[in-house]
Amino acid sequence: MSDTETYTPPKVWTWEQESGGTFASINRPIAGATHDKALPVGKHPLQLYSLATPNGQKVTIMLEELLALGIKEAEYDAWLIRIGDGDQFSSGFVEINPNSKIPAMFDTTTGLRVFESAAILMYLAEKFNNAFLPTDLKARTECLNWLFWLQGSAPYFGGGFGHFYAYAPTKQEYPINRFAMEAKRQLDVLDRHLADHEYLAGEAYTIADMVTWPWYGRTVRGESYDAGEFLSVHEYHNVIRWEKQIAARKPVQRGVMVNRTSGPPEGQLHERHDASDFETRTQDKIGEDA
Structure with a gap:
């Protein structure tokens, strides 16, 4: 459909055909497994099933940061889930995450499954004596403010801007403009805040930075959707400073390599x-x- 055509929704939506675009072959309007396959289990306490998308990198960065602190109990096996091949719809994966999205984790020491990236980081922080999660009420609240800001904002950036700019079968002016405006607004929110704060929660590096950096750090590096010039990312000087500071951390460099x-x-x-x-x-x- 072109920008000039008008679409009239039917009274009842039905799934009749693939909509096209990247990932169209694995998109469907129902949940549940498509095939039986058990997940592999390694020798370490934590079993991670993921792919190095921004959401996946959040968790591997956190795990590498914990190991850098000398927390041996944070050792983990990271298994590759190829979402383009539909690995996330196996019976084993769906058992850990009924939403069929990466990342998902199973803790063999507690027998608990954990899904959703922010939930995994909070679980790990609390499991390991509030590592990278402040205990002071003010600092903790600010950390959680930004943690949930990211969880609410990134879908507009990835599923909104990223989809229509990079993955949709046709380029359409209205959705690209709509979500480009939102992407730049979000970058401006971060840039204004980081003008007066070293990290998102203040002076300390926290899980809020770990969840946000893979999304907006990559963006100001010009790596997200090859849209750096389009979004004029060079304008966000404070985000660029913050991105470089985090990118220099050795655990971050290791974390982004995994999966x-x-x-x-x-x-x-x-x-x-x-x-x-x-x-x-x-x-x-x-x-x-x-």
Whole structure:
């Protein structure tokens, strides 16, 4: 449908055909498993099933930050879920996350499943003595303010702007303009706040930064949807300063590699089962097709 055509919704919507665009082949209006397949289980306490999208990177960054603190109980196995192939619709994955979205985690020490990226970070923070989650009421509240700001805002950026700008079968002016405006408004919210704060919750690096950086940090680097010039990301000087500060952290650099299947082979660690994997199991070392 072109921008000039008018669409009249039917009285009752029915799913008759794929709408086109990237991921159309796996989109459907119902939940539940499409095939039987058990999830693999490794040797570590925490079993992560994910892909290195911005939402997936939130969790691997947190896990690597915990390990950098010397918390050995945060050791984890990270299993690759290829969402383009529909791995998230296996019976094993749906059992852990009925919403069929990555990331999802199972804690073998408690027998608990955890899904939704923010819930996973809060679970890990509270499990490990409030790591990266302030205990002071004021600081904790500010941390949670930004944590939930991200969870509410990112879908407009990814599912809104990202979809219509990069993934929709046709380029349409109205939705691109609508969501570009929202994307820039969100960047301005962050930029104004970070003008007076080192990190989102104040002077301390917290889970609020970990959930926000993979989305808006990548954006001001010009990596999200190849839209840096379109969104004039160079204007957001405070977000750029914050992005560089977090990107320099070694655990962040490791976290973004885990379950990654794109980019330079040396930056891809499809599965992570040991800290040594970063040195020995990246795709440049084991082969592109491994």
